[in-house]
Amino acid sequence: MSIEAAIKALQSLYGDQVTTNTAILDAHGQNEAYFPVTPPDAVVFPNTTLEVSEIVKVCAANDCPIIAYGTGTSLEGHQLAVRGGISLDMSKMNAVLDTHTEDMDVVVQPGVTREQLNEDLRATGLFFPVDPGANASLGGMTATRASGTTAVRYGTMRENVLALEVVMADGRIIRTGTRARKSSAGYDLTKLFVGSEGTLGIITEITLRLQGQPEAVSAATCSFPDIESAVNTVIATIQMGIPMARIEFVDGMMARGFNLFQNVNLAEVPQLFVEFHGTPNGVKEQAETFGEIVSDMGGSDFAWSANAEDRAALWKMRHNAYYGQKALSPKKRVQNTDVCVPISRLAEAVMFAHAERDRLGLMVTILGHTGDGNFHCGIIVDLDDAEEMGNAREFTHNLNKLALKLDGTVTGEHGVGMGKMKYMAEEHGGALQIMVDIKKALDPQNIMNPGKMLPSN
Amino acid sequence: MSIEAAIKALQSLYGDQVTTNTAILDAHGQNEAYFPVTPPDAVVFPNTTLEVSEIVKVCAANDCPIIAYGTGTSLEGHQLAVRGGISLDMSKMNAVLDTHTEDMDVVVQPGVTREQLNEDLRATGLFFPVDPGANASLGGMTATRASGTTAVRYGTMRENVLALEVVMADGRIIRTGTRARKSSAGYDLTKLFVGSEGTLGIITEITLRLQGQPEAVSAATCSFPDIESAVNTVIATIQMGIPMARIEFVDGMMARGFNLFQNVNLAEVPQLFVEFHGTPNGVKEQAETFGEIVSDMGGSDFAWSANAEDRAALWKMRHNAYYGQKALSPKKRVQNTDVCVPISRLAEAVMFAHAERDRLGLMVTILGHTGDGNFHCGIIVDLDDAEEMGNAREFTHNLNKLALKLDGTVTGEHGVGMGKMKYMAEEHGGALQIMVDIKKALDPQNIMNPGKMLPSN
Numbered sequence: 001m002s003i004e005a006a007i008k009a010l011q012s013l014y015g016d017q018v019t020t021n022t023a024i025l026d027a028h029g030q031n032e033a034y035f036p037v038t039p040p041d042a043v044v045f046p047n048t049t050l051e052v053s054e055i056v057k058v059c060a061a062n063d064c065p066i067i068a069y070g071t072g073t074s075l076e077g078h079q080l081a082v083r084g085g086i087s088l089d090m091s092k093m094n095a096v097l098d099t100h101t102e103d104m105d106v107v108v109q110p111g112v113t114r115e116q117l118n119e120d121l122r123a124t125g126l127f128f129p130v131d132p133g134a135n136a137s138l139g140g141m142t143a144t145r146a147s148g149t150t151a152v153r154y155g156t157m158r159e160n161v162l163a164l165e166v167v168m169a170d171g172r173i174i175r176t177g178t179r180a181r182k183s184s185a186g187y188d189l190t191k192l193f194v195g196s197e198g199t200l201g202i203i204t205e206i207t208l209r210l211q212g213q214p215e216a217v218s219a220a221t222c223s224f225p226d227i228e229s230a231v232n233t234v235i236a237t238i239q240m241g242i243p244m245a246r247i248e249f250v251d252g253m254m255a256r257g258f259n260l261f262q263n264v265n266l267a268e269v270p271q272l273f274v275e276f277h278g279t280p281n282g283v284k285e286q287a288e289t290f291g292e293i294v295s296d297m298g299g300s301d302f303a304w305s306a307n308a309e310d311r312a313a314l315w316k317m318r319h320n321a322y323y324g325q326k327a328l329s330p331k332k333r334v335q336n337t338d339v340c341v342p343i344s345r346l347a348e349a350v351m352f353a354h355a356e357r358d359r360l361g362l363m364v365t366i367l368g369h370t371g372d373g374n375f376h377c378g379i380i381v382d383l384d385d386a387e388e389m390g391n392a393r394e395f396t397h398n399l400n401k402l403a404l405k406l407d408g409t410v411t412g413e414h415g416v417g418m419g420k421m422k423y424m425a426e427e428h429g430g431a432l433q434i435m436v437d438i439k440k441a442l443d444p445q446n447i448m449n450p451g452k453m454l455p456s457n
Numbered sequence: 458m459s460i461e462a463a464i465k466a467l468q469s470l471y472g473d474q475v476t477t478n479t480a481i482l483d484a485h486g487q488n489e490a491y492f493p494v495t496p497p498d499a500v501v502f503p504n505t506t507l508e509v510s511e512i513v514k515v516c517a518a519n520d521c522p523i524i525a526y527g528t529g530t531s532l533e534g535h536q537l538a539v540r541g542g543i544s545l546d547m548s549k550m551n552a553v554l555d556t557h558t559e560d561m562d563v564v565v566q567p568g569v570t571r572e573q574l575n576e577d578l579r580a581t582g583l584f585f586p587v588d589p590g591a592n593a594s595l596g597g598m599t600a601t602r603a604s605g606t607t608a609v610r611y612g613t614m615r616e617n618v619l620a621l622e623v624v625m626a627d628g629r630i631i632r633t634g635t636r637a638r639k640s641s642a643g644y645d646l647t648k649l650f651v652g653s654e655g656t657l658g659i660i661t662e663i664t665l666r667l668q669g670q671p672e673a674v675s676a677a678t679c680s681f682p683d684i685e686s687a688v689n690t691v692i693a694t695i696q697m698g699i700p701m702a703r704i705e706f707v708d709g710m711m712a713r714g715f716n717l718f719q720n721v722n723l724a725e726v727p728q729l730f731v732e733f734h735g736t737p738n739g740v741k742e743q744a745e746t747f748g749e750i751v752s753d754m755g756g757s758d759f760a761w762s763a764n765a766e767d768r769a770a771l772w773k774m775r776h777n778a779y780y781g782q783k784a785l786s787p788k789k790r791v792q793n794t795d796v797c798v799p800i801s802r803l804a805e806a807v808m809f810a811h812a813e814r815d816r817l818g819l820m821v822t823i824l825g826h827t828g829d830g831n832f833h834c835g836i837i838v839d840l841d842d843a844e845e846m847g848n849a850r851e852f853t854h855n856l857n858k859l860a861l862k863l864d865g866t867v868t869g870e871h872g873v874g875m876g877k878m879k880y881m882a883e884e885h886g887g888a889l890q891i892m893v894d895i896k897k898a899l900d901p902q903n904i905m906n907p908g909k910m911l912p913s914n
Contacts, residue, residue, distance in 0.1 A: 102692050102801035103830075125696070145641040156639050158648075159616060174887040180797040181829040182613050183866035184602040184652055185873055185884055186910060187892045191615075191648035195641055212698040235559050239582070241669040241735075243700070278698075279746075282739055289736075340637040344559035372638040373560075409640035416642055427642055431631040434899065435644045441898035442891065453643060 003084050006064035007042045010055060010086070017045045028069055028087040033077050033419060034335050034383070040067060040081035045089050049165060049173060049204040052088070056202065057171035059086065065450050068198040070140030071113065075336050076417025078144065078197055082451035088202060090139050096120045097205070104210045105162060105179055110139025110203050117208075126210040129154035132413065133319050139203050144415035145195030149318065152238075152371030153245045153277065154211060156413065161194050165205035169443035179207060192438070197415055198449035199457060200442050214277035217245070218287050219311040220304035221274075222294045223267045227251070227354075230270040231347040233297045234370045238343070240293070242286050246275040247371040248318060251350070254365035254378075257324030262317045267301060272370070273318055275311070318367075325365050325378040332363075332380045337396045337419070339403035340374040340412025352402050353377055353395075360391040374412035401426075416453040424455060460541050463521035464499045467512060467543070474502045485526055485544040490534050490876060491792050491840070497524060497538035502546050506622060506630060506661040509545070513659065514628035516543065522907050525655040527597030528570065532793050533874025535601065535654055539908035545659060547596050553577045554662070561667045562619060562636055567596020567660050574665075583667040586611035589870065590776050596660050601872035602652030606775065609695075609828030610702045610734065611668060613870065618651050622662035626900035636664060649895070654872055655906035656914060657899050671734035674702070675744050676768040677761035678731075679751045680724045684708070684811075687727040688804040690754045691827045695800070697750070699743050703732040704828040705775060708807070711822035711835070714781030719774045724758060729827070730775055732768070775824075782822050782835040789820075789837045794853045794876070796860035797831040797869025809859050810834055810852075817848040831869030858883075873910040881912060 011018045019025075020042050029039030046052045059066045065085025072079055081087060094111035101124050108117060115135045117128050132141060132148035140146070142164070147156035154160070163177030176189035193200060224230040234247055250258070250271040259266055272294075276286040287304040294302045305311065317324075325334040341349045350366055353375075357364040368375025377399065379392045400410045400423050410416075410423040425432055436456050439446075450457050468475045476482075477499050486496030503509045516523045522542025529536055538544060551568035558581050565574060572592045574585050589598060589605035597603070599621070604613035611617070620634030633646035650657060681687040691704055707715070707728040716723055729751075733743040744761040751759045762768065774781075782791040798806045807823055810832075814821040825832025834856065836849045857867040857880050867873075867880040882889055893913050896903075907914050 100799065100801060102696075103799040104696065105799070145639075145645070147639055151639060155616075158639070158645065159612075168891070172887055172890075174891060176885075176888050178864050178866050178884070179799040180831075180860075180865040180869065181800070182602075182604055182608060182615070182797055182831060182869050184868045184870050185866045185877065186652070186881060186889075187657075187895060188602070188615065188648045188652055189888055189891055191645045195643070195645055200644075212696050214698055239559075239561065239669050241671055278739075279742055281742055282735075285736055285738055340639055342557065342560040342562070342636040343638070344557060374637075374639060403637075407635050408637040409635050409642045411641045412637065412639050413641050420642065424643060427635070429632060430629055431633050431646055432643075433629075434625070434631060434646055437898045438644060438895060441894045 002062060003041050003064045006059050006062035007086065009058045009062070010042065010044055013054065014044065019043050028079065028089065029081060030072060031077050031080055032073060033075050035077040035080055035418060038080035038082055040087035041084045043087045043089050045092050047092050049167065052167045052202050052204050053171045053173050055088065056167050056169065059447055060170055060445060063445060063447060065447050066202070067449050068139065068143065068202050070110065070137030071135065073134035073136050074140065074144065074417060075414045076419040078415060078417040078452060080418065082418070090137065093204065099124060101126060103179060105207055106210055107205060107207045108138055109205060110137060112138050114138060114141065121210065125213050127213050128208055129211050130157055130160055138206055138208070142194055142203055142206055143196065143198050147413040149246045149248055149369060151369060152247055153243060157194055158191060160209045161190055161206060162209055163207035164190050164193050164203055166193055166201040167204055168201045169445065169448050177207070197417065197453050199439060199453050200448060216280040216283045216306065217275060217277055217311060218283040218304055218306040219275045219314050220287055220290065220302065221314065222272050222299045222302040224270045224299045227270050227350050228347045229297045229299060230272055231370060233272060233293055233299060235343055236293050236297065237290055238371060240289065242289055244274055244371055245277040248273040249368045249370040249375065251366040253363070254321065254324065254367045257328045257365055258317055261320060261324040261327035264317065273314055321367055325380060328363060329380050332382050335379045335381055335392055336376055337399065338374060338376045338412050338414045339399055339408060339410055340372060341403055341406045341408030343373040345406040345408065346370060346373050349402060349406060350375060353399055356395050356398055360395055362391055362395055364395070372412065373408065418452060421453060421455055459519060460498050460521045463516050463519035464543065466515045466519070467499065467501055470511065471501065476500050485536065485546065486538060487529060488534050488537055489530060490532050492534040492537055492875060495537035495539055497544040498541045500544045500546050502549050504549050506624065509624045509659050509661050510628045510630050512545065513624050513626065516904055517627055517902060520902060520904060522904050523659070524906050525596065525600065525659050527567065527594030528592065530591040530593050531597065531601065531874060532871045533876040535872060535874040535909060537875065539875070547594065550661065556581060558583060560636060562664055563667055564662060564664045565595055566662060567594060569595050571595060571598065578667065582670050584670050585665055586668050587614055587617055595663055595665070599651055599660055599663055600653065600655050604870040606703045606705055606826060608826060609704055610700060614651055615648060617666045618647055618663060619666055620664035621647050621650050621660055623650055623658040624661055625658045626902065626905050634664065654874065654910050656896060656910050657905060673737040673740045673763065674732060674734055674768060675740040675761055675763040676732045676771050677744055677747065677759065678771065679729050679756045679759040681727045681756045684727050684807050685804045686754045686756060687729055688827060690729060690750055690756060692800055693750045693754065694747055695828060697746065699746055701731055701828055702734040703730070705730040706825045706827040706832065708823040711778065711781065711824045714785045714822055715774055718777060718781040718784035721774065730771055778824055782837060785820060786837050789839050792836045792838055792849055793833055794856065795831060795833045795869050795871045796856055796865060796867055797829060798860050798863045798865030800830040802863040802865065803827060803830050806859060806863060807832060810856055813852050813855055817852055819848055819852055821852070829869065830865065875909060878910060878912055
């Protein structure tokens, strides 16, 4: 009973679908966070749910850890093989299985990426709205309860996953939920697996809600003299019931990064980037009302456009934030962290981050999904500078502590992985033990992504 | 170790807060379904979370069942003391604890009813949208994952509960979630307790999302020659992205009930009752676009109004559906059941119900939250007529089987309780065992509402 025995058994069953090639192992041990490369002992590429079930059974029989792998874009080290074992690379299970246009839902395999899905849906007039920036796999997005720029309007993966097929830790295949839009029939297992980070089972099929492509879309940008006026604009906009599709905050340093990377000419002060979806009259009305709020709150440079190219350029810039961050100091690395607080505390939290940045002498960009109270700090660091790395850790730690003090969460959308595990006890208190009890009930051997999410794993 | 011993211990601790008065026991053993009166052995009225925790500890020490009780409006017998024990009446815990207008959320005790909450919120410009018809308690609505007429726009309790305080089966008090709008920090325990029907713990505090009162509201009615054209109108409306606040289907028999009870003059054919929320221009545009779809689909009698009194009268009539059903045959009783299917299968499901109604010679009204694919059948029966009661059971059974065949659920919003328990194995397959495992992990003594939801309970 060992990892080695599991791999031997898998090789005899699946031949070329199992690899121990060093380059492939290393690629699966990489991460976009700050953790050292931590490769698995083997990578297995299943083609079907039945194969996943068989593979899990072999691993269970040999106490071999199993880590589901999507596109590797996690920011908290979810995919690292900290206890060895196999990386289960879901990239071959990448079929869009069934599109139900009348019901506005779609059934996909977990290896489908969000861009692939939207490409596939193009002719239907429907789209899948959740957009975390990276072209992540829908399996990974489900497992981390991902969200992104459009969550303020369309919700996160929590609201957009209707049903799942999951392979449990003993290889059983179960289905949670149905294609009905709502149900009161029993415990909501779908929502239990959404955000479970591969620690309860392997997601092998996902039924997702879709949205109709809006008849009209417009986008706007505006700038503010300070953080409070930008955040107050967001609060007023939401309270007015303006159904914003996106409302993104960008701080002065992030604006500078965009200027450097994109060769644009943003004022290097707090900004909001927004998008409206609706009818042609509706988006015009929304944009005008929003413009009035911006003006009331002391904002300026309000510009809106219904031009598709202007809009594409704006969101391309936003999605290239990482390169904008890099452009601020090309030889350094970017460490991204996210917290989420009640929106009334958002200005306080962002100002705290600026004060800590200054106190610790760090370069930090802030941008965020302000409609949700969720923001990201990109800390630009030299990995070889021990003092700077220590300051970055202190910055992140203090920000997490503040989020909890403000009745928020240490991660709005990146997930726990390894990076946020140490805050679970403080965030959840006695509820953490309930999570541990559920994990023990469903994966008593702790073979499903061990060493992640729960400190006891 | 007995129920009797538990009640004695509770009486010595809580005196008058514990009653064994027969009238009160009987009132707590009543139900709006078709189950016989099933009173508990005692009713206990806690005032605080700490008292709930102490009461649960006493019950756990004595293996005494505990049934949380809200307003008793369940339609599936959730509150019945099928194994005896105590009914924990939450009506004294009815405070609105904290309203956060900037964050658009509110913290309430479980005994607060939805009408009480909206009365309390009136001055804030905010409202709580979930509306199941009955003036239910928010604790009960959370526990049954309730929804109602507005779910198509604002979601069900699933989408509207942000955080909970729960007393577990051993008396531990835990908190799930935070006031942050989203989180990726750990298993979604909030969603696990929403819809758990008192089988995992007692909900003692609820944090709810609120909505801004829309600037303008308009309502409309229209009628159709057949069910398909009504349902196709709903599908087209949703695909067009018209953000309907309500879209209710009423069949010819239900229309007749309204005519009898309300003295109105509806055509006794399929109808849609709809409501639009938005800006003054927005609701006008929505109503006009909807009117065009109605006309394209062969509908008629389209009438819309922005007048508040007309609208109030329409929804009062809708909420009085029960009395409309009663008016069809005043000496009989109404048995309500609900299923939910993918919207593309809704016409098929409603037509099946009509065919079964005719085949079995029953009087049945159908009305439903068609935007979600959820509909209710009101079967009008003589409780003393064994043949009719048998036919009603057959009708309900066949409807549930059809819903499952159509990739739907046996209950969209009423919950499992006792009535839908026998379908859990078929609806969930292997996932049922996962529910059983979770129940065993969190309530190993099975004292939390035993005999409900899971056949193993």
